[in-house]
Amino acid sequence: MSVFKNAVRTAAILLVAALFCFWLQKIGASDAQMPLVFVVAIVCIARLTDGYAYGILASVLSVFGVNYIFTYPYFELDFTLTGYPLTFATMLAVSVSVSMLTSRVKEQEELRLEAEKEKMRGNLLRAVSHDIRTPLTSIVGSASGIIENHRVLTEAQMLELVEDIREEAQWLIQIVENLLSVTRFHGESARINKQEELAEEIIGSAVLKIEKRYPEAQIMVELPDDVLLVPMDGILIEQVLVNLLENSIRHGKNTSRIVIRVREAAGRAVFEVEDDGMGIQENILPGIFEGKHSPQEGGSDSGRNMGIGLSVCMSIVKAHRGNMKAENIDGGGARMTFWLPMEEEQADGH
Amino acid sequence: MDIRDRVLIVEDDKSIRNFFRTVLEANNYDVIMASTGAEAYSMVTSQCPDVVLLDLGLPDMDGMKILKSVREWSAMPIIVVSARGHERDKVEALDAGADDYITKPFGTSELLARIRTAIRHARTAYLSPEGMQTGLFRSGGLTIDYDKHRVYIDGRDAGLTQNEYKLVSLLGKYAGKVLTYDYIIKEIWGPNMKNDNRILRVNMANIRRKIEKNPAKPEYIFTEVGVGYRIADPD
Numbered sequence: 001m002s003v004f005k006n007a008v009r010t011a012a013i014l015l016v017a018a019l020f021c022f023w024l025q026k027i028g029a030s031d032a033q034m035p036l037v038f039v040v041a042i043v044c045i046a047r048l049t050d051g052y053a054y055g056i057l058a059s060v061l062s063v064f065g066v067n068y069i070f071t072y073p074y075f076e077l078d079f080t081l082t083g084y085p086l087t088f089a090t091m092l093a094v095s096v097s098v099s100m101l102t103s104r105v106k107e108q109e110e111l112r113l114e115a116e117k118e119k120m121r122g123n124l125l126r127a128v129s130h131d132i133r134t135p136l137t138s139i140v141g142s143a144s145g146i147i148e149n150h151r152v153l154t155e156a157q158m159l160e161l162v163e164d165i166r167e168e169a170q171w172l173i174q175i176v177e178n179l180l181s182v183t184r185f186h187g188e189s190a191r192i193n194k195q196e197e198l199a200e201e202i203i204g205s206a207v208l209k210i211e212k213r214y215p216e217a218q219i220m221v222e223l224p225d226d227v228l229l230v231p232m233d234g235i236l237i238e239q240v241l242v243n244l245l246e247n248s249i250r251h252g253k254n255t256s257r258i259v260i261r262v263r264e265a266a267g268r269a270v271f272e273v274e275d276d277g278m279g280i281q282e283n284i285l286p287g288i289f290e291g292k293h294s295p296q297e298g299g300s301d302s303g304r305n306m307g308i309g310l311s312v313c314m315s316i317v318k319a320h321r322g323n324m325k326a327e328n329i330d331g332g333g334a335r336m337t338f339w340l341p342m343e344e345e346q347a348d349g350h
Numbered sequence: 351m352d353i354r355d356r357v358l359i360v361e362d363d364k365s366i367r368n369f370f371r372t373v374l375e376a377n378n379y380d381v382i383m384a385s386t387g388a389e390a391y392s393m394v395t396s397q398c399p400d401v402v403l404l405d406l407g408l409p410d411m412d413g414m415k416i417l418k419s420v421r422e423w424s425a426m427p428i429i430v431v432s433a434r435g436h437e438r439d440k441v442e443a444l445d446a447g448a449d450d451y452i453t454k455p456f457g458t459s460e461l462l463a464r465i466r467t468a469i470r471h472a473r474t475a476y477l478s479p480e481g482m483q484t485g486l487f488r489s490g491g492l493t494i495d496y497d498k499h500r501v502y503i504d505g506r507d508a509g510l511t512q513n514e515y516k517l518v519s520l521l522g523k524y525a526g527k528v529l530t531y532d533y534i535i536k537e538i539w540g541p542n543m544k545n546d547n548r549i550l551r552v553n554m555a556n557i558r559r560k561i562e563k564n565p566a567k568p569e570y571i572f573t574e575v576g577v578g579y580r581i582a583d584p585d
Contacts, residue, residue, distance in 0.1 A: 173455050195547055204568055205572075205574075208567075221566035227555040227556070234575040235576050
């Protein structure tokens with residue numbers, strides 16, 4: 001928050017307190033109540049501004065202000081009256097300690113957020129290392145297989161090994177794309193670059209990419225009749241859709257049909273990716289977006305890239321201030337739903 | 351002996367250069383290589399390549415600088431090679447006069463298609479000089495009639511408004527090439543139009559509803575997310 005904003009908030013709150021005191025004075029309240037009003041004002045200031053400075057500044061101002069304006073003799077500084085010096089000292093002490101306390105709470109909140117981010121990063125790294133090792137092993141194996149045995153291998157065998165290499169490398173590229181997506185908003189500027197994008201364009205582009213890679217995929221798109229403009233980082237949301245589609249194809253095992261649906265509901269753009277595959281195992285469903293589950297739980301292949309793909313999706317959607325959920329649908333298959341807010345957030349929203 | 355098109359590859363990574371050379375020579379191109387910006391610049395001036403593949407991240411010089419200085423005196427086709435996620439670089443390169451871009455990692459068929467398109471563009475630009483576009487543009491079921499200012503879809507008038515027609519014909523004029531959002535907005539609504547994406551998006555959505563069977567699976571006008579729009583190649 002800027003210095004200007006902090007100063008304006010401080011001044012506004014003090015003004016309200018002063019006006020309230022004038023009103024109290026008018027209805028004949030005792031002078032002893034004025035400091036209490038200002039203590040409340042200072043608690044508010046300490047809570048709503050950054051650091052200690054504004055709270056302490058406000059308490060000093062209040063001590064002198066109350067003495068000068070609201071206590072007899074009015075419009076004169078006088079610390080000699082019986083009882084008053086103690087009142088003011090108490091007020092200063094209370095104000096300062098409240099400022100410090102609220103500042104400390106805010107600092108702790110920041111630390112907690114930082115720790116959460118760190119945890120997310122750690123989870124991601126773990127998932128990534130696991131996901132990268134398998135394809136790399138296969139690439140190295142196939143390549144050395146060809147180099148060491150090129151005299152005895154038939155052309156068809158060799159081609160098969162090279163095809164494996166290509167497929168595994170493409171897989172690695174996917175993983176790297178996902179990582180790059182995360183750096184797009186975990187980097188310098190934590191704020192993502194939102195622009196109004198047409199939902200149909202982003203979906204269309206993601207579907208096109210998947211169809212290039214999996215030509216046999218049957219993907220249906222259901223759009224609303226009205227034009228749907230959603231504030232988002234188009235590249236990132238495209239990545240989310242690509243990940244979800246790829247999951248449906250690879251992990252649904254017997255997926256024959258995928259439906260992408262988008263609609264507007266209650267100020268949100270809701271995206272759904274639904275498949276008719278084997279669904280998601282109940283035991284991994286709860287932690288599915290955290291990249292937590294180990295591959296052993298679900299057989300040899302089920303863990304591959306699922307962890308990182310989905311945790312990246314979740315980070316992206318969260319960075320848009322949306323949310324995401326995974327569920328199985330009756331009659332087989334899985335449904336992934338995420339929503340994004342339709343309204344641009346305020347420049348300084350909380 | 352037939353005359354082969356000459357491709358200049360500007361790329362600092364050895365294995366990617368190798369890959370380019372193998373693929374392009376196998377497809378009957380004459381390939382020359384440069385690994386630094388300075389080398390690239392001297393080759394552009396001395397060897398007159400038919401198309402340049404320019405990697406934006408070079409060790410000694412920003413690729414953009416080469417692009418800009420070549421554009422000062424030559425319209426030779428330049429295809430920029432850039433990584434995904436660097437959409438701003440692509441937009442900047444296109445606005446600085448690059449003919450096209452290709453995103454790393456790419457497949458060979460995509461690479462060859464881009465090179466063919468870029469060379470064809472350069473050739474047709476000689477035949478029909480800048481200015482009024484006349485005649486017909488055809489791609490699948492889509493026909494743009496530049497003389498009548500009409501767009502037909504499977505023989506039926508698509509009923510585009512004036513701005514919608516302007517948008518489609520602008521894309522048709524540069525078929526196969528990506529036009530950036532900014533460029534399109536300036537061309538259609540003039541230079542004073544604020545960088546207002548909304549008006550362009552809404553127009554595009556309306557066009558798609560008139561000419562595409564399924565707006566989410568377009569056949570004619572494609573979105574390059576974060577960069578701009580591209581119309582399908584003519585038949």
